[in-house]
Amino acid sequence: MTISEPEARSAGLDGRAADPVRAQAEAVAALIRPYAERMDEQEAFAPEVLEMLTSKAVWRNVHGEHLGAAGLGRQCRWIEAIATSCTSTAVLVQSQLTVAHTLELSGTAGVEGLLEGMRQGVIWGWGLTEPEAGSDILGMTTTARREGSDFVIGGSKRFISNAGMSDYYLVFARTSAERNSRSLSAFVVPAATPGLTVTRYETKMGLRASRTGDLSLDEVRVPASALVGEPGAGFGLAINTLRWSRPLIGAVSLGVARGAFAELASRVAPDASALRRLGDEEQGRGHQLAELLLQLTAASALLYEVADRADSEGVLPAMWRASAAKAFCSDTAMRIAGAAVELAGLEAAADGSRPGRYFRDAKVLQIFEGTNQIQKNAIVRELLDADVAHLGTARV
Numbered sequence: 152m153t154i155s156e157p158e159a160r161s162a163g164l165d166g167r168a169a170d171p172v173r174a175q176a177e178a179v180a181a182l183i184r185p186y187a188e189r190m191d192e193q194e195a196f197a198p199e200v201l202e203m204l205t206s207k208a209v210w211r212n213v214h215g216e217h218l219g220a221a222g223l224g225r226q227c228r229w230i231e232a233i234a235t236s237c238t239s240t241a242v243l244v245q246s247q248l249t250v251a252h253t254l255e256l257s258g259t260a261g262v263e264g265l266l267e268g269m270r271q272g273v274i275w276g277w278g279l280t281e282p283e284a285g286s287d288i289l290g291m292t293t294t295a296r297r298e299g300s301d302f303v304i305g306g307s308k309r310f311i312s313n314a315g316m317s318d319y320y321l322v323f324a325r326t327s328a329e330r331n332s333r334s335l336s337a338f339v340v341p342a343a344t345p346g347l348t349v350t351r352y353e354t355k356m357g358l359r360a361s362r363t364g365d366l367s368l369d370e371v372r373v374p375a376s377a378l379v380g381e382p383g384a385g386f387g388l389a390i391n392t393l394r395w396s397r398p399l400i401g402a403v404s405l406g407v408a409r410g411a412f413a414e415l416a417s418r419v420a421p422d423a424s425a426l427r428r429l430g431d432e433e434q435g436r437g438h439q440l441a442e443l444l445l446q447l448t449a450a451s452a453l454l455y456e457v458a459d460r461a462d463s464e465g466v467l468p469a470m471w472r473a474s475a476a477k478a479f480c481s482d483t484a485m486r487i488a489g490a491a492v493e494l495a496g497l498e499a500a501a502d503g504s505r506p507g508r509y510f511r512d513a514k515v516l517q518i519f520e521g522t523n524q525i526q527k528n529a530i531v532r533e534l535l536d537a538d539v540a541h542l543g544t545a546r547v
């Protein structure tokens with residue numbers, strides 16, 4: 152008897168097998184899995200995987216048939232399954248859902264048409280971060296000035312996922328010199344717009360197949376209709392999008408954690424006698440495995456409590472819940488992937504090692520979509536709010 156993935160599931164992730172969304176997502180994930188290590192080594196998506204996302208109706212499934220139809224829980228289940236096979240592909244899907252959510256929140260006319268493009272595989276980048284504006288969004292210096300019926304955007308963006316492979320970018324820019332929640336606006340900028348160039352690509356430790364690059368925006372002229380939402384709505388749109396996208400990164404992380412746990416379990420307990428030893432003379436190692444499984448189970452419970460609650464209540468998750476899911480799931484991924492690497496030893500240091508890739512990917516998951524320090528700031532801020540002030544007694 153070995154601790155197989157299905158057994159680990161039934162121990163901690165009940166109800167998975169009976170779930171048709173999971174079943175469909177896991178079937179696609181199994182097709183992506185053979186490409187993951189090669190894509191990581193080559194630092195690029197395989198065309199076959201990109202094609203699969205359209206031909207296997209992944210885009211249509213994750214976006215839903217109309218704006219707002221898919222639900223956060225459904226999107227998390229898809230992303231978790233894909234991340235079990237390939238973190239970079241899961242982040243590609245997550246990044247599209249992030250853009251879609253900003254567009255949806257904006258209530259801008261014509262958004263449904265843009266979403267239909269996304270269902271057919273049109274790729275977007277989300278352009279918020281700048282060299283001097285990472286955690287501190289309001290430090291942004293990219294500006295958009297009104298000129299007649301146009302806006303002219305100037306500045307630069309840093310660490311933008313899907314740079315160079317995007318058809319469109321959602322670019323955040325300063326439309327007011329003041330530093331407050333009405334200073335920023337968001338714009339749809341087609342990648343081919345004159346003045347928009349990718350100036351460099353990162354060679355990254357993790358998420359290597361996912362392209363990350365810097366954008367230069369030099370007098371980029373877009374019509375006023377490119378504005379997403381009201382002028383000055385950008386900061387609110389970005390923050391409220393994070394309430395959706397942070398659980399999605401939690402789902403990516405959960406997939407990595409689950410994949411790493413399966414790698415670990417298959418090494419620690421490859422057969423029945425090895426498993427028996429874990430409960431007997433190798434109890435220390437057995438307890439380590441049990442603790443990791445407990446954390447994996449807790450991460451899953453937290454993520455789906457946050458996502459499914461948001462769906463059933465028909466509201467965005469509170470920021471503290473979104474941040475808790477992101478931070479706990481990515482810390483879980485890091486912990487389990489770390490244990491898997493320790494166990495794999497030298498093999499994990501070599502190219503093509505799956506535990507090694509999970510470990511490198513998990514580190515990035517702790518950093519982006521707001522670092523886990525920033526998530527804790529968000530949690531503490533909301534703990535001070537009246538509705539969660541009585542954590543010990545209230546139903547939270």
Ligand SMILES: Cc1cc2nc3c(=O)[nH]c(=O)nc-3n(C[C@H](O)[C@H](O)[C@H](O)COP(=O)(O)OP(=O)(O)OC[C@H]3O[C@@H](n4cnc5c(N)ncnc54)[C@H](O)[C@@H]3O)c2cc1C
Nearest residue numbers: 277278279280285286310311312363519520521522524525
């Ligand atoms: C692979 C990858 C892909 C990305 N994709 C995108 C993308 O598509 N679009 C996009 O807009 N951005 C993207 N980013 C950027 C990402 O969101 C930022 O890296 C992240 O928000 C952190 O910003 P920073 O790197 O500038 O770190 P900084 O803000 O400079 O932070 C540095 C350190 O200081 C800590 N710190 C900063 N402020 C505080 C504080 N107030 N309290 C406590 N600690 C603090 C941080 O936790 C961190 O440890 C991506 C990043 C990576 C690595």
